[in-house]
Every structure is written in structure tokens, then in C-alpha cells.
Amino acid sequence: SLLNQTFKDFEVLCVDDCGTDNSVKIIEEFAAEDPRFKILKHEHNQGVSAARNTAIKAAEGEFLVFIDSDDWVELNALEVLDKAITTSGRDFILYGYYNRNSDGSVENHAYDYDENLDITPDNIHDVGGCVWNKAFKTSKIREFGIEFPVGLVIEDLEFCFKALSQIKYGYIAKDAIYNYRKQTVKRVKRIL
Numbered sequence: 001s002l003l004n005q006t007f008k009d010f011e012v013l014c015v016d017d018c019g020t021d022n023s024v025k026i027i028e029e030f031a032a033e034d035p036r037f038k039i040l041k042h043e044h045n046q047g048v049s050a051a052r053n054t055a056i057k058a059a060e061g062e063f064l065v066f067i068d069s070d071d072w073v074e075l076n077a078l079e080v081l082d083k084a085i086t087t088s089g090r091d092f093i094l095y096g097y098y099n100r101n102s103d104g105s106v107e108n109h110a111y112d113y114d115e116n117l118d119i120t121p122d123n124i125h126d127v128g129g130c131v132w133n134k135a136f137k138t139s140k141i142r143e144f145g146i147e148f149p150v151g152l153v154i155e156d157l158e159f160c161f162k163a164l165s166q167i168k169y170g171y172i173a174k175d176a177i178y179n180y181r182k183q184t185v186k187r188v189k190r191i192l
Helices: 023-033 048-058 077-088 138-143 155-166
Strands: 012-016 037-041 063-065 092-101 106-109 115-118 134-137 169-182
Touching (some): 012 023, 012 048, 023 037, 037 048, 048 155, 063 077, 063 138, 077 092, 134 138, 138 155
Parallel strands (some): 012 037, 092 169
Antiparallel strands (some): 092 134
């Protein structure tokens, strides 16, 4: 989904965190054909937070967008983000998404409007704690020293709330441009 974006001026930072599957070979093929794809390597497995922190340090782009390995973006996603960034002049962009459920159903979480969003104590929790539906200005993340907490599960939550408590001037882009693969967990009732 990144290779075929309608917007062309971007970099993709893929962190090899010593995975055991063939994903690195696939990314190496992309990188050999397209210099926008870059591979960063860890010497040993450190987890998703460390991988994301490595990418933040190496990023050359004006904004950071996080895409989980099992998700994808619409082909115009970066074009929508570029327009929102240029139009708004804001420090983060909140955008709509699709929940792609394991039963095949799709939930559209697009917004009804484009508008400025100023973070306050009253609305910070409404913005959500996942990073995959937000683009953050790289210089602001670095200015405030915001990193993903290594070793913590649900690391997005801490990162987002730290970021949003410092980077308060955002913009809502109404379009749903991210496809989040949502796995439904079935609860098993234990009978004693």
C-alpha cells in the first residue's frame, strides 16, 4: 500500500528487529528497487517500542506516520495527509480509519468534517491512544523527547498521551485512510 501511493515524496523506515520470518527478505527486495524504502537493523530483538524509537531517530521526514505490520493504508493516504498538513499548518493530524474485523465486516470510522483540534484536559481522552490514526510533526516529537516505553504492553497509549499533552495543536482530516486489522478475541468460559 505504500509502494503505490499517489503522493510520492516520502520515506519508509522498516526496522529489522531480528524477526524469524521472511519479512526482511521482502523488504530488501523493495529497498533494492525503491530508495524510499530503508532498512534499519537491531543486533538483537528489542520489541516494537525500541523498533519505533529507532525509526523516530532516523526519520528525515517532516511528519511521522506509524503503520503496523499487519495493516495497510489507502492509496491516497499520504496525499490526504500532505493536504491536511499544508492546509492546517498544525503539529499533528488525526485521521479516519476502517476496522477490518476478522469476521470480514468493516466499520468506517471517518470523521464528518475537517477542522482544527486543540487538545485540552477535557478532550485528550477522546482523541484515543493509538498511534496508527495520527501523524505527528517529527521536530515536535524530538523537541519534547517523546519515545515509546520499552518493555510496556500497549505502548501506544503512553506515547500518545505524552505526545498529546505536549503537542496540542492538531487537525482532523475526515477521510478514512488507514485499515486496521482488528482481531476478534473470543472469550472462553471456564467451567469448573
